[in-house]
Amino acid sequence: MTITKEINGSKLLLKISGRLDTASSPELQEVLNNSLDGAASLVLDLKELEYISSSGLRVLLSAHKSMSGKEGMIVKNVNETVMEVFEITGFSDILSIE
Numbered sequence: 001m002t003i004t005k006e007i008n009g010s011k012l013l014l015k016i017s018g019r020l021d022t023a024s025s026p027e028l029q030e031v032l033n034n035s036l037d038g039a040a041s042l043v044l045d046l047k048e049l050e051y052i053s054s055s056g057l058r059v060l061l062s063a064h065k066s067m068s069g070k071e072g073m074i075v076k077n078v079n080e081t082v083m084e085v086f087e088i089t090g091f092s093d094i095l096s097i098e
Helices: 025-038 054-067 080-089
Strands: 002-008 011-020 041-052 072-076
Touching (some): 041 054, 041 080, 054 072
């Protein structure tokens, strides 16, 4: 998994590529833990994300909860494979997906 981080004022953009699974989700959690305090909004660009496991979903849910008292979190550029996981798990009803 590769994470590209961009900060524009209080907006944090993370581009995630590869596989978000048990092995890689701690890395994303660490990046979020170190970055969310100063962020009013979070955008996750999943255009290059090939796979997401339950561990990855747990990290996204944690980020969503962290951003709920702020401007929020948006997930964008979700491919068909990842969207199917979001729909099966109900995450498509929880997350703001563009």
